[in-house]
Amino acid sequence: MDEAQLNRSKKAAKALKSRVELIERHLKPLLQKDLLDTYNTLPINEKCQMDVLLSYAINTLYYMYIRTQGQNPHAHDVYKELKRVQKYIEKIKVAEGRGPKPTMKLDKGAAGRFVKAAINSPKNYERPEGASKKRAAPAVTEEESSDSSASSVEEKEEKVDVKGKLSTKKRARMDPFSK
Structure with a gap:
C-alpha cells in the first residue's frame, strides 16, 4: 500500500471514529435507562418516531450485512x-407538518364541466333591448284594490300545467254582502 492510500485510510478511520462518538453521545441518554421505561414515558408521536427509527436502523444494518x-x-x-x-x-x-407542502393543481375534469355548463347555459343568451330580468307587476286599479281590501279571505286556485307541475294562484274571494 502506498503512502497516499495509507493517509486516506487513516482519515477515513478518524472520521468513522468521530461519527461513532457523536452517535454514542446522542444515544447515551436513551441507553442509560431501560429501553422499555424510556419508551413508556414518551408521547405518542415520539413513540411512533422511535418505532420507525428502530425498524429502519435494524433493516439498514441487515441491508449492509x-x-x-x-x-x-x-x-x-x-x-x-x-x-x-x-x-x-x-x-x-406529514402528520407533524414537516412534509412536502401541497401544490396547487388544476382539476381538468372540473374545469371542463364549468366551461361546458357556461357554454350551454341559457343565461348567456342576449335579451331584447326592452326586456329586463324582473317581470313587471300588473297594475292594480282603485276598484280592484278596494275589492281586495274588503275581502280579507283569499282562495287558492290550483292548476296543473302542461309539464305536470302543480301551480297555485291566489284569487280574490268575493264578499256576498258587499255592493
Whole structure:
C-alpha cells in the first residue's frame, strides 16, 4: 500500500471514529435507562418516531450485512421492508407538518364541466333591448284594490300545467254582502 492510500485510510478511520462518538453521545441518554421505561414515558408521536427509527436502523444494518456478503440487497426482501419503513417516515413527517407542502393543481375534469355548463347555459343568451330580468307587476286599479281590501279571505286556485307541475294562484274571494 502506498503512502497516499495509507493517509486516506487513516482519515477515513478518524472520521468513522468521530461519527461513532457523536452517535454514542446522542444515544447515551436513551441507553442509560431501560429501553422499555424510556419508551413508556414518551408521547405518542415520539413513540411512533422511535418505532420507525428502530425498524429502519435494524433493516439498514441487515441491508449492509447482505452487501458485505456480496449479495444483491435490492433482490432481497429487506429492500422492500426499507421502502415500506421510508413511507412511514414520510407519513410521520406529514402528520407533524414537516412534509412536502401541497401544490396547487388544476382539476381538468372540473374545469371542463364549468366551461361546458357556461357554454350551454341559457343565461348567456342576449335579451331584447326592452326586456329586463324582473317581470313587471300588473297594475292594480282603485276598484280592484278596494275589492281586495274588503275581502280579507283569499282562495287558492290550483292548476296543473302542461309539464305536470302543480301551480297555485291566489284569487280574490268575493264578499256576498258587499255592493
